[in-house]
Amino acid sequence: MLEIQDLSCGYDGKPVVRDVSFSVRAGEIMCLLGPNGAGKTTLFKTLLSFLKPLEGTISINGHSTAGWSRQMLARAIGYVPQAHSAPFPYRVIDVVTMGRTAHLGWFAAPNAKDKRIADEALHSLQIHPLRDRIYTELSGGERQLVLIARALAQRSDILIMDEPTSNLDFGNQIRMLEQIRLLSNRGMTVVMTSHFPDHAFLCSDKAALLRRGQPFLAGTVKEVVTSGNLKSAYGIDVEVAEFTAANGQKVKTCIPLMQA
Numbered sequence: 001m002l003e004i005q006d007l008s009c010g011y012d013g014k015p016v017v018r019d020v021s022f023s024v025r026a027g028e029i030m031c032l033l034g035p036n037g038a039g040k041t042t043l044f045k046t047l048l049s050f051l052k053p054l055e056g057t058i059s060i061n062g063h064s065t066a067g068w069s070r071q072m073l074a075r076a077i078g079y080v081p082q083a084h085s086a087p088f089p090y091r092v093i094d095v096v097t098m099g100r101t102a103h104l105g106w107f108a109a110p111n112a113k114d115k116r117i118a119d120e121a122l123h124s125l126q127i128h129p130l131r132d133r134i135y136t137e138l139s140g141g142e143r144q145l146v147l148i149a150r151a152l153a154q155r156s157d158i159l160i161m162d163e164p165t166s167n168l169d170f171g172n173q174i175r176m177l178e179q180i181r182l183l184s185n186r187g188m189t190v191v192m193t194s195h196f197p198d199h200a201f202l203c204s205d206k207a208a209l210l211r212r213g214q215p216f217l218a219g220t221v222k223e224v225v226t227s228g229n230l231k232s233a234y235g236i237d238v239e240v241a242e243f244t245a246a247n248g249q250k251v252k253t254c255i256p257l258m259q260a
């Protein structure tokens, strides 16, 4: 569904990220890991066409996205930014309806169908009670869910999520990962970033690792999230452990080893 081949991206002709190739199929989740400044946002900006690729191709359902209008791309890919403070105190329903922009013609205002789709998105995430609340008065976790609802209202098949768990407490991080898993169960393709390799174990089918000055890695979570790869990316010693929980669930986790 989403296929990236030999992609290099960066600024002013200078690559930040080189030779990136991966594919994510419908209903799969890919977790993109990498240290600060490795180029995760730069790669996302390129996937979303805010930056032109320096080399390589991005294809959706076998069609290169080069030359697609912003509207065509927005219908194919929804973007969920980190929960942010909106400059104006919009109501939640208005923020979510903004997700319909890609489907509106020039100067057209959202109609009853757009409002219905926005309401459906709120229901599907079980946050409809927030409908008439003011976005800027919500907690970080609630805002993040509203931004996901906005992307769902966009009705794209692919979701790009920039650190969907940032600013969330421990419980809400896990609830957010469960929510992402539910979206993928409905057939959505999700590419998300995280600063926690455990999140790849918890909810991803695939993982990718951007490392400064080293080759890009992509594959199954088991192939990519290894102690050696994490050490080469983050410069710390990490052990990957597996244990069986009381309910029989097998869980893998990364254990950092302190030097001091």
Ligand SMILES: Nc1ncnc2c1ncn2[C@@H]1O[C@H](COP(=O)(O)OP(=O)(O)OP(=O)(O)O)[C@@H](O)[C@H]1O
Pocket (backbone or CB within 6 Å): 011, 016, 034, 035, 036, 037, 038, 039, 040, 041, 042, 043
């Ligand atoms: N507009 C820009 N012009 C030039 N260089 C930029 C620009 N934006 C980012 N960079 C540089 O590109 C590199 C990658 O930045 P990017 O924001 O993509 O990293 P990241 O992996 O998303 O980092 P973080 O995890 O800290 O958010 C950094 O060295 C950064 O300084």
